[in-house]
Amino acid sequence: MKKKGRKAAGAVTSPLIRRPIQRQFAIFLLPTFLCFCIGFLWPFIQGIYLSFNKFSTISNTSWVGFGNYVKAFQDDGFRHAFGFTAMVAVTSLVLINVLAFAVAFALTKSIRGSNLFRGVFFVPNLIGGIVLGYIWKTLINSVLPVSMSIQVNYGFWGLIVVMCWQQIGYMMIIYIAGLQAVPEDMLEAAKIDGASGWKTLWHIILPNVMPSITICTFLSLTNGFKLYDQNLVLTNGAPVRRGVGMTEMLALNIANNFTTANQRGVAQAKAVLFFILVTTIALVQLRLTRSKEVQQ
Amino acid sequence: MKKLLAVLLTLAMLLGMVSLASADETGKVYYLNFKPEADQAWQDLAKLYTEQTGVEVKVLTAASGTYSDTLTAEMEKKDAAPTLFQIGNAEGVATWADYALKLDGTDLMNEMTTADFNLKNANGDTVAVGYCYEAYGIITNVALLQKAGHSLDEIKDFASLKAVADDIHARAAELGFDAFTSAGLDGSSSWRFSGHLTNMPLFYEFRDDGITEQPATVKGTYLNAYKNIWDLYITDSAADPAKLSGYTGGAAEDEFINGQAVFFQNGTWEFATLTEKGMKAEELTMLPIYCGVEGEENAALCAGTENCWAVNAKASEADQKATLDFLKWVVTSEEGTKMMAEQFGPIPFKSAKEPENVFFKVANEYLAAGKYVVTWAFNFTPDVDNWRAGIVSALEQYSAGTADWGEVEYAFVDGWAKCYEATH
Numbered sequence: 001m002k003k004k005g006r007k008a009a010g011a012v013t014s015p016l017i018r019r020p021i022q023r024q025f026a027i028f029l030l031p032t033f034l035c036f037c038i039g040f041l042w043p044f045i046q047g048i049y050l051s052f053n054k055f056s057t058i059s060n061t062s063w064v065g066f067g068n069y070v071k072a073f074q075d076d077g078f079r080h081a082f083g084f085t086a087m088v089a090v091t092s093l094v095l096i097n098v099l100a101f102a103v104a105f106a107l108t109k110s111i112r113g114s115n116l117f118r119g120v121f122f123v124p125n126l127i128g129g130i131v132l133g134y135i136w137k138t139l140i141n142s143v144l145p146v147s148m149s150i151q152v153n154y155g156f157w158g159l160i161v162v163m164c165w166q167q168i169g170y171m172m173i174i175y176i177a178g179l180q181a182v183p184e185d186m187l188e189a190a191k192i193d194g195a196s197g198w199k200t201l202w203h204i205i206l207p208n209v210m211p212s213i214t215i216c217t218f219l220s221l222t223n224g225f226k227l228y229d230q231n232l233v234l235t236n237g238a239p240v241r242r243g244v245g246m247t248e249m250l251a252l253n254i255a256n257n258f259t260t261a262n263q264r265g266v267a268q269a270k271a272v273l274f275f276i277l278v279t280t281i282a283l284v285q286l287r288l289t290r291s292k293e294v295q296q
Numbered sequence: 297m298k299k300l301l302a303v304l305l306t307l308a309m310l311l312g313m314v315s316l317a318s319a320d321e322t323g324k325v326y327y328l329n330f331k332p333e334a335d336q337a338w339q340d341l342a343k344l345y346t347e348q349t350g351v352e353v354k355v356l357t358a359a360s361g362t363y364s365d366t367l368t369a370e371m372e373k374k375d376a377a378p379t380l381f382q383i384g385n386a387e388g389v390a391t392w393a394d395y396a397l398k399l400d401g402t403d404l405m406n407e408m409t410t411a412d413f414n415l416k417n418a419n420g421d422t423v424a425v426g427y428c429y430e431a432y433g434i435i436t437n438v439a440l441l442q443k444a445g446h447s448l449d450e451i452k453d454f455a456s457l458k459a460v461a462d463d464i465h466a467r468a469a470e471l472g473f474d475a476f477t478s479a480g481l482d483g484s485s486s487w488r489f490s491g492h493l494t495n496m497p498l499f500y501e502f503r504d505d506g507i508t509e510q511p512a513t514v515k516g517t518y519l520n521a522y523k524n525i526w527d528l529y530i531t532d533s534a535a536d537p538a539k540l541s542g543y544t545g546g547a548a549e550d551e552f553i554n555g556q557a558v559f560f561q562n563g564t565w566e567f568a569t570l571t572e573k574g575m576k577a578e579e580l581t582m583l584p585i586y587c588g589v590e591g592e593e594n595a596a597l598c599a600g601t602e603n604c605w606a607v608n609a610k611a612s613e614a615d616q617k618a619t620l621d622f623l624k625w626v627v628t629s630e631e632g633t634k635m636m637a638e639q640f641g642p643i644p645f646k647s648a649k650e651p652e653n654v655f656f657k658v659a660n661e662y663l664a665a666g667k668y669v670v671t672w673a674f675n676f677t678p679d680v681d682n683w684r685a686g687i688v689s690a691l692e693q694y695s696a697g698t699a700d701w702g703e704v705e706y707a708f709v710d711g712w713a714k715c716y717e718a719t720h
Contacts, residue, residue, distance in 0.1 A: 024300070027300070056368075057371055057372060058372060059372065060394065138542070141539065142542075146538050146539070146698065147538070147539055147541050147542065147696075149689070149692060150541075150693050150696045151698065236685075238541075238688075238689045239689050239692065239698075239699075240685065240686050240689035240707070241693075241699075241703070242703075243686060243706070243707075243711060243714055245689075256682065259365075259681055260679045260681075260715075260718050261390075261391040261719065262720065263718055
């Protein structure tokens with residue numbers, strides 16, 4: 001009986017599989033780890049080093065200490081980009097998650113064609129940012145009285161519309177998975193107790209879907225802060241008023257700074273600050289929503 | 297364990313078999329080309345040179361608009377960096393000064409007919425030689441102009457240009473064509489107005505103040521002239537001024553080719569495209585850009601270049617010599633000068649061939665008549681991409697009526713000062 005139990009527990013626990021894995025896990029991990037080091041870790045460390053230098057090419061650097069960081073904070077464009085990016089990130093966060101949840105909720109109610117709808121809503125996510133932005137720019141500008149690159153409000157809402165269109169499908173998939181994992185017995189118990197739709201949603205469904213909310217909030221928040229492709233194509237930061245791009249987000253500001261040969265150190269410093277900012281916000285958000293998760 | 301050892305040893309063996317390239321005794325040439333239109337011609341020429349002399353010549357062309365990024369990336373490669381590359385203007389000299397070899401006294405320099413298009417570094421050494429020059433102005437469809445009942449002789453200055461354009465625009469419905477093509481502010485077209493057109497106020501201001509190198513600030517003394525010509529472009533055209541960012545360079549070109557407009561601001565390089573797409577050389581000419589400055593009846597076309605060859609000072613001596621020899625062959629040999637004339641028009645070298653381009657004939661006629669060349673003052677622009685982006689956005693807002701001309705003035709004057717600061 002013991003032997004049968006061991007077989008039933010799964011081949012993965014048998015020594016035939018386990019020992020080779022224990023001995024050679026390094027080789028299996030090595031390619032991915034190497035790629036991670038080469039593609040991410042080394043450039044990241046180099047970037048931090050370069051942020052303390054003035055350079056035009058990587059081999060031609062001169063140390064300036066915190067000078068770049070001071071310049072970054074003094075830059076009007078950077079400060080404005082920070083405010084604008086925060087607005088875009090928060091607005092898109094709220095809209096994307098509320099709408100995605102609503103759509104997911106509707107599509108878990110086994111209505112006719114829900115599978116088809118799920119597919120259709122997800123497809124926008126498959127289109128690359130630049131192509132998406134370019135087509136939407138042409139569409140939006142043709143219906144507006146003035147183009148998005150002239151009126152700041154149009155530029156802002158244009159960005160939000162495109163982001164929502166692209167990301168609602170993706171978040172919807174995650175919410176659908178979360179909604180389907182809500183325990184049936186809890187829902188039945190609520191129905192028997194006579195709870196209204198709203199009460200069920202607020203007190204039973206939402207707490208159980210909290211892990212999905214954590215993930216989706218994290219993703220849409222970081223996506224909002226990191227947005228570059230659509231920003232570049234839709235308005236490219238225009239209109240420029242007194243030298244400051246009114247719809248320029250942080251990533252675009254940093255990339256534009258980099259094109260000026262003498263400003264590369266400052267751009268690099270901004271990039272490091274950007275990293276610290278997004279990481280902090282994301283970690284805070286994760287901590288907040290994790291604490292609300294309910295054990296199932 | 298044994299299998300693991302076998303795998304590791306095989307990997308080591310393979311790595312050992314990859315040997316580093318042996319140093320070339322004869323030197324090699326690696327040219328990072330700027331003009332995508334000329335890529336095929338350069339490839340053919342390079343192959344021909346290698347056949348004739350055995351020296352390896354590699355030509356890589358950067359995609360349109362990516363030259364600076366590509367050059368930066370390629371220069372990082374220690375032994376495989378470009379030996380020949382391009383510097384466009386004063387800003388390029390500031391960025392690449394350490395990488396540009398002094399060219400005074402080389403055979404290549406001795407073949408030049410003029411040093412006007414060369415770039416110098418802070419010490420006055422020539423670091424890049426202009427290998428072709430181009431001109432731009434207002435390309436005019438003479439046939440359409442005559443159809444509208446006007447002649448070329450009428451247009452002598454801004455007032456006369458405006459009179460003709462206003463008249464054509466007023467009768468556009470009846471004539472079936474308008475005065476100017478769309479003044480598009482899409483990235484593919486905006487450089488004509490943020491770069492080429494801004495040359496007018498810059499040239500006249502620099503001429504007045506005797507400026508010969510990159511100034512830290514500009515005053516914008518001739519911005520009213522810039523406003524004159526810009527207002528003309530957006531008023532006397534079929535394009536909606538509030539939606540200029542939707543009009544591309546290709547759209548303006550097509551409008552001109554399809555006979556929808558009489559005037560099209562562009563340069564001598566357009567000749568090939570226009571004639572290939574059906575326009576006849578006899579119906580094309582180029583007018584200077586008149587904008588209301590005193591004495592502009594004596595202006596010729598705007599001529600200059602953003603194409604200067606620079607040799608990599610950090611390449612090996614053998615490579616540098618090979619590159620200079622290659623360049624000398626290009627500007628003296630039969631095949632080289634033929635290709636240069638076909639691709640680039642007139643080149644300032646002693647053995648240059650005559651180009652077919654009608655616009656160059658016009659440019660030369662103006663010079664022969666003693667008119668003054670409007671040189672490319674915009675080559676002095678600091679942080680050129682950002683300065684121009686500011687101008688484009690200001691023009692867009694001004695044309696749509698959401699900002700006044702002060703926005704353009706700010707982008708021009710304050711923008712210049714900020715860009716200068718950013719690059720020094």
